[in-house]
Amino acid sequence: NAGVTQTPKFQVLKTGQSMTLQCAQDMNHEYMSWYRQDPGMGLRLIHYSVGAGITDQGEVPNGYNVSRSTTEDFPLRLLSAAPSQTSVYFCASRQTGGSGNTIYFGEGSWLTVV
């Protein structure tokens, strides 16, 4: 009964390094998304996907890439980390067209860029 699994939970990066946040769900959800949460900013949508092979930008996509080669996985890549990307990242999934009460969040990934 895994739900949405995010790794790593904590990561410290140096400016300019690249890394990938992993997200996997075992509920056969078509829709997956990545949010970042900063103090006083709420959750902001970075990228989302409505199915394998389909991705689109959210509100704050710059500096991030995503891919969706399978239904289960939706990794988020930081190409060249910057201190402004220090944040908490949440992956979420749900059925396509479903409203928010069926959205499932991962436990979050705390990222610090120094």
Place this chain on the structure above:
Amino acid sequence: EDKVVQSPLSLVVHEGDTVTLNCSYEVTNFRSLLWYKQEKKAPTFLFMLTSSGIEKKSGRLSSILDKKELFSILNITATQTGDSAIYLCAAASTGTASKLTFGTGTRLQVTL
């Protein structure tokens, strides 16, 4: 641009008090308004509201939506220290992507 605004940003109350949290929204193709509670980790779902004037209730928590004035409130009666959390409001749009636009949240602290 879709927008959700919550107020107040933070609130400190004594145990037993009643609190009202506010959420206003401007969202294209609005579908529903959702409330979440966030403690230390991921947000957990509280309510989904789609129709005006119909109160949703769960224990000491209740919520209502006004689609004419574009706002929602979340009430918590007889607050307890376990209610301390960030309360997030989000507006969902229609369509396949059905994006959620979140507000900044209200940080509630309940003291003894």
